[in-house]
Amino acid sequence: MDAEKASAADTSFFELFQIEPSVDIHLPSLEATYHRLSLKLHPDCNTHADLKTRLHSLEQTAQLNRAYATLSNPQRRALYLLKIYGINLEDSQNPLQAPLSFLNHMLELREQLQQASLSRQTDKLENLERFATEAMEKKLELGCQCLRDGLGHGPPEKLQQAALHLVCVRYWQRFLEDVECFQEELSS
Amino acid sequence: MSEVAQEKAVHISDSAFQRLQKLLAERQTPSAGLRIEVRGGGCSGLSYGMEWADEPVEGDVVFERSGVRVFVDAKSYLYLAGSELVYVETLTSAGFRLNNPNAKANCGCGKSFSC
Amino acid sequence: MSELLQIREPKKPSPPTQAVGIDLGTTHSLVATVAQGQPTCLVADEEDALLLPSVVHYSANGSVVVGKYAKQLASQFPEDTLSSVKRFMGKNRSDVDAMQLKTYRLAPGEGPLAFQVSGGPAVSPVEVSAEILRILKQRACAALSSKITQAVITVPAYFDNAQRQATQDAGKLAGLEVLRLLNEPTAAALAYGLQSKKQGCFVVFDLGGGTFDISILKLKEGIFEVKATAGDSALGGDDFDLSIAQALLQKWDIEVPTPFQKYVLLEAARQLKERLSHETKVEIRFEAHVAEITREDLRQWIAPFFKRIHFACKRALKDAGLAKEDIQAIVLVGGSTRMPCVQSWVEEIFGKPGLAEVDPEKVVAMGAAIQAQLLCGATKDSELLLLDVIPLSLGLETMGGMVEKLLLRNSTLPAKATQLFTTFQDGQSGMDIHVVQGEREMAKDCRSLAKFHLKGIPPMAAGLARVEVGFSVDANGLLSVEAHELATGIQQRVVVQPSHGLSEEDIEQMLKASIRHAQEDIFSRLLAEQQMEAKRMLAELSKQMGEHSECLSVEEASALSEAAKQLETLLETTQEAAKLRNAILALDNQAKNFTERIMNSSINSVLQGHSMSEF
Numbered sequence: 001m002d003a004e005k006a007s008a009a010d011t012s013f014f015e016l017f018q019i020e021p022s023v024d025i026h027l028p029s030l031e032a033t034y035h036r037l038s039l040k041l042h043p044d045c046n047t048h049a050d051l052k053t054r055l056h057s058l059e060q061t062a063q064l065n066r067a068y069a070t071l072s073n074p075q076r077r078a079l080y081l082l083k084i085y086g087i088n089l090e091d092s093q094n095p096l097q098a099p100l101s102f103l104n105h106m107l108e109l110r111e112q113l114q115q116a117s118l119s120r121q122t123d124k125l126e127n128l129e130r131f132a133t134e135a136m137e138k139k140l141e142l143g144c145q146c147l148r149d150g151l152g153h154g155p156p157e158k159l160q161q162a163a164l165h166l167v168c169v170r171y172w173q174r175f176l177e178d179v180e181c182f183q184e185e186l187s188s
Numbered sequence: 189m190s191e192v193a194q195e196k197a198v199h200i201s202d203s204a205f206q207r208l209q210k211l212l213a214e215r216q217t218p219s220a221g222l223r224i225e226v227r228g229g230g231c232s233g234l235s236y237g238m239e240w241a242d243e244p245v246e247g248d249v250v251f252e253r254s255g256v257r258v259f260v261d262a263k264s265y266l267y268l269a270g271s272e273l274v275y276v277e278t279l280t281s282a283g284f285r286l287n288n289p290n291a292k293a294n295c296g297c298g299k300s301f302s303c
Numbered sequence: 304m305s306e307l308l309q310i311r312e313p314k315k316p317s318p319p320t321q322a323v324g325i326d327l328g329t330t331h332s333l334v335a336t337v338a339q340g341q342p343t344c345l346v347a348d349e350e351d352a353l354l355l356p357s358v359v360h361y362s363a364n365g366s367v368v369v370g371k372y373a374k375q376l377a378s379q380f381p382e383d384t385l386s387s388v389k390r391f392m393g394k395n396r397s398d399v400d401a402m403q404l405k406t407y408r409l410a411p412g413e414g415p416l417a418f419q420v421s422g423g424p425a426v427s428p429v430e431v432s433a434e435i436l437r438i439l440k441q442r443a444c445a446a447l448s449s450k451i452t453q454a455v456i457t458v459p460a461y462f463d464n465a466q467r468q469a470t471q472d473a474g475k476l477a478g479l480e481v482l483r484l485l486n487e488p489t490a491a492a493l494a495y496g497l498q499s500k501k502q503g504c505f506v507v508f509d510l511g512g513g514t515f516d517i518s519i520l521k522l523k524e525g526i527f528e529v530k531a532t533a534g535d536s537a538l539g540g541d542d543f544d545l546s547i548a549q550a551l552l553q554k555w556d557i558e559v560p561t562p563f564q565k566y567v568l569l570e571a572a573r574q575l576k577e578r579l580s581h582e583t584k585v586e587i588r589f590e591a592h593v594a595e596i597t598r599e600d601l602r603q604w605i606a607p608f609f610k611r612i613h614f615a616c617k618r619a620l621k622d623a624g625l626a627k628e629d630i631q632a633i634v635l636v637g638g639s640t641r642m643p644c645v646q647s648w649v650e651e652i653f654g655k656p657g658l659a660e661v662d663p664e665k666v667v668a669m670g671a672a673i674q675a676q677l678l679c680g681a682t683k684d685s686e687l688l689l690l691d692v693i694p695l696s697l698g699l700e701t702m703g704g705m706v707e708k709l710l711l712r713n714s715t716l717p718a719k720a721t722q723l724f725t726t727f728q729d730g731q732s733g734m735d736i737h738v739v740q741g742e743r744e745m746a747k748d749c750r751s752l753a754k755f756h757l758k759g760i761p762p763m764a765a766g767l768a769r770v771e772v773g774f775s776v777d778a779n780g781l782l783s784v785e786a787h788e789l790a791t792g793i794q795q796r797v798v799v800q801p802s803h804g805l806s807e808e809d810i811e812q813m814l815k816a817s818i819r820h821a822q823e824d825i826f827s828r829l830l831a832e833q834q835m836e837a838k839r840m841l842a843e844l845s846k847q848m849g850e851h852s853e854c855l856s857v858e859e860a861s862a863l864s865e866a867a868k869q870l871e872t873l874l875e876t877t878q879e880a881a882k883l884r885n886a887i888l889a890l891d892n893q894a895k896n897f898t899e900r901i902m903n904s905s906i907n908s909v910l911q912g913h914s915m916s917e918f
Binding site: 184 | 523524528778
């Protein structure tokens with residue numbers, strides 16, 4: 001089975017929250033809007049309504065939840081913005097590849113990770129975790145900077161650069177997920 | 189509290205007094221009282237009912253022994269005057285009983301009586 | 304002898320609809336409601352304790368006893384008395400560690416997990432839980448003097464789909480409409496938050512008898528938003544007991560072969576654990592063995608669990624995007640948080656001590672009651688809302704056994720996600736869809752929830768057919784899956800089937816049967832209670848007759864013995880509760896003079912220093 005995300009690419013998440021598509025978002029007001037809309041839409045706040053209305057409110061709340069999860073997280077927000085501008089990194093057909101040097105670095109780190117977990121070195125795992133977290137944040141910030149420059153009427157190559165950074169961010173994220181799995185194994 | 193002649197009062201025996209005091213403390217409502225009422229029902233016509241009450245209501249006759257209060261509504265009081273509330277523990281059960289001189293016959297279930 | 308009167312709690316003016324909250328716990332269960340704006344735990348009458356032990360006994364005569372009476376029977380019938388059944392909810396045979404130091408017998412065979420008990424066919428964990436829920440429902444009906452059909456039942460936040468489904472089925476089987484499966488830490492936060500009126504980020508640390516949950520919530524203007532949850536649905540006080548028991552066996556270098564010995568040892572371990580919450584060292588005895596155990600011993604024995612708990616807490620903080628400094632308070636929930644050792648763990652992890660301002664054993668039921676009140680529509684236009692999350696990621700198996708996650712853990716409920724898949728062979732007419740739950744990359748390492756086959760895809764070249772798979776998780780955390788081929792519109796909908804082996808029809812059947820047998824059930828319950836009462840009374844009487852023979856004449860003594868013997872015979876022969884009850888009352892009456900004399904003599908001996916002055 002080959003995976004490919006449903007292409008529901010639209011700006012509706014930003015519209016839902018009545019804000020302009022942008023890299024930088026004021027989180028407290030995003031949260032306030034989320035709470036206000038939840039109180040209005042959530043099925044639990046519409047227990048007296050008829051079945052049809054409640055089903056509709058369920059749909060709307062699910063969409064609202066997905067929108068909030070996307071917009072409130074900087075990485076997901078950046079990926080969503082790229083998608084709006086026509087670069088869908090979730091599409092497995094996407095030809096973008098991380099640079100070879102980066103992939104080599106990852107391979108090396110993965111070997112270290114294997115070793116640390118085989119020899120049950122929890123401190124080593126923690127060091128790797130810290131290192132990867134910092135590297136990921138740095139890459140994400142680079143990606144966001146390129147996005148800021150490329151959005152609107154900026155040069156299109158900036159968007160390509162942003163996409164490349166975000167591809168690397170995803171490698172780091174998977175690496176961190178693996179670190180966590182090993183940590184869990186060692187804790188039980 | 190309404191004035192009632194001694195022989196017409198509802199008496200709270202030592203055993204009932206101690207038990208009520210304990211229950212009220214456990215319930216964390218030392219100022220509440222016990223409402224005793226006589227209702228239609230039971231196998232010989234009338235039956236007793238007891239429940240906790242925070243305050244007496246208008247028309248209640250109130251009996252007190254050192255802070256432990258018993259509330260009886262006016263209608264029930266007609267049947268209960270001169271009764272004694274006792275607390276009994278036996279091998280198999282524990283609970284309250286009303287020794288009511290007005291009751292002519294106790295029924296099998298003990299919850300009801302006739303006058 | 305006439306029946307004695309009991310004092311009732313006054314009837315509260317009940318709102319038009321009333322629903323209850325139920326905490327269906329591993330060791331204890333309880334039911335609560337909201338009365339006059341306040342969450343209140345319910346009891347049936349003066350004698351019933353607030354907590355109903357989650358213990359169910361199946362007697363040889365087919366009757367079922369639940370709660371404290373069942374617990375009393377556990378030492379005598381360890382194999383027919385089931386406790387901690389929550390641990391088996393939604394589990395397969397293969398999940399159950401056969402080496403566990405447990406006393407029950409698994410029913411043989413390949414089918415769904417069930418326990419072999421006396422007096423009837425094997426019972427599933429769902430059926431056992433339904434027995435507990437039935438009693439709680441009865442309690443609520445009696446206490447509120449109204450018919451209760453709707454309930455919010457709490458589940459550990461870390462319960463997976465199968466465990467939730469099993470809990471919901473147990474509710475249905477008990478004749479309850481389950482308004483919501485509410486996560487226990489969220490329920491606790493609701494009760495705590497409303498009481499303390501504080502705002503900010505809170506941790507709920509819930510360590511019960513069999514499950515561990517940690518939830519991080521943000522409370523803001525009536526919105527209770529769960530930021531992250533983590534835990535272990537098989538870690539709790541029971542595991543501590545097992546570890547203690549195993550450590551003791553090792554210390555004494557012995558083995559315990561019989562179920563009875565296992566029961567006794569586990570009971571001793573539990574008591575040891577509880578006493579060490581108040582004392583610093585405790586002496587434990589098991590058969591001929593004696594040992595003195597200190598808090599430090601206990602700490603060492605259960606230390607391995609700390610790592611798992613620490614990991615879960617760390618992960619929850621990370622997922623919530625918070626540091627421990629951002630946490631306002633840690634609310635302790637569950638009986639195991641009474642242990643000083645657990646409290647010190649909490650402080651070590653979060654850098655501040657936990658709070659137990661609301662009774663940790665009641666707070667979950669109270670929160671469930673508040674949510675029940677909100678959901679049954681008794682309060683209109685409420686400005687209160689719970690936003691909960693899914694505890695584990697949900698995904699599909701793709702090529703090479705990898706997992707493609709559609710919904711990530713800690714996604715807010717209700718949640719929906721869709722994904723497009725395509726065929727990878729020319730002319731492929733069907734597609735296997737395997738739904739899994741868990742965090743691991745490989746499907747084989749995750750929990751398998753359902754497998755189904757989408758048929759009838761029209762022959763096309765590879766990559767042209769487009770199959771959309773949609774996941775939808777409702778507010779109970781229960782998943783349904785939909786798949787359809789976009790070109791032809793072939794559609795298949797699957798509500799993920801519970802793996803404990805009860806289909807919707809099974810439940811319906813059992814429900815019908817239980818309504819048919821409801822009358823019988825009540826009679827067998829009454830009989831079982833009277834049987835126990837008779838046994839208790841006979842034991843008491845023979846004890847008193849032994850100790851106070853001076854209070855009885857020879858004739859009285861032989862008459863009483865004769866009457867006792869008659870009751871004993873009746874106990875073995877009769878199936879009628881009323882007959883037994885009458886015989887008990889008759890014997891009680893006959894013994895009345897005797898017991899009064901005993902009381903008098905003991906009072907006299909206390910008051911005057913010499914006994915029997917009046918006799």
